[in-house]
Amino acid sequence: MHVVVNAAMSADGKLSSRRREQIAISGEADFERVDRLRADSDAVVVGVGTVLADDPHLTVKDETLRGQRRENDRPANPARVIVDSSGRTPPDAAVLDDAATTYVCLSEAASVERRAALADRAELVTAGDERVDLLRAFATLQEQGLEQLMVEGGGELIFSLFEAGLVDELRVFVGPKIIGGRDAPTLADGEGFVADFPSLDLESVDRLDDGVVLTWRVADR
Ligand SMILES: NC(=O)c1ccc[n+]([C@@H]2O[C@H](COP(=O)([O-])OP(=O)(O)OC[C@H]3O[C@@H](n4cnc5c(N)ncnc54)[C@H](O)[C@@H]3O)[C@@H](O)[C@H]2O)c1
């Protein structure tokens, strides 16, 4: 399995404002880059915080890219994966429509009622007691044939994936805005590290519009 984390952040490292409202950090060229990355992936992964904040669809937007996937005997869109301990994903979320297979990764804490509300729209994966055990959940996804994973946020999930040692690559668009705010989501939130910080090897730096795309490989720990 190969896991790429992709995000757009402001020059001060924020993913959105303290209101958790989506902000146009990047422009058209970056959305096209993200679309190509989605098209190259077997699944696009987000945390439930992102579903609740943005209601993303997580599909490939370019018809030519969807057509190329079909020619290669792949579904037009990659699968979608939501990491959602207690099953808070709204049943009418865009990510649960029939444009692609959706997996909802739950913990044992998800109630029978929440499971029932999601069961006919998604494949349910259970791993972990209170929170989703990401190592186990990702192993189950791999058993389903999902090898190339792209993670689109948010900051809580991205931190946990680094903590679990599951990230192979980080691609981040750094855009020409200051969002500020100590409560605004950043690229990696959660508890934060105090030692054994994951370190990164810089692979490429590409200017895009008035920002820059940084590609890093995660060094072995
Ligand atoms: N700029 C970007 O590229 C970008 C991309 C995605 C999201 N965002 C922004 O990020 C914000 C949402 O991020 P967030 O950090 O609140 O939520 P998130 O999407 O990271 O989801 C976190 C939630 O996932 C669940 N979860 C279950 N198991 C977990 C585990 N082991 N580790 C971590 N989480 C686990 C928990 O319910 C947790 O609250 C929104 O404001 C959204 O607009 C920005």
Ligand SMILES: Nc1nc(=O)c(N)c(NC[C@H](O)[C@H](O)[C@H](O)COP(=O)(O)O)[nH]1
């Ligand atoms: N590339 C990028 N630049 C940004 O400035 C920004 N705010 C995001 N945010 C990513 C976020 O996850 C979006 O919600 C999805 O890109 C929506 O995906 P859909 O179009 O619904 O498929 N992404």
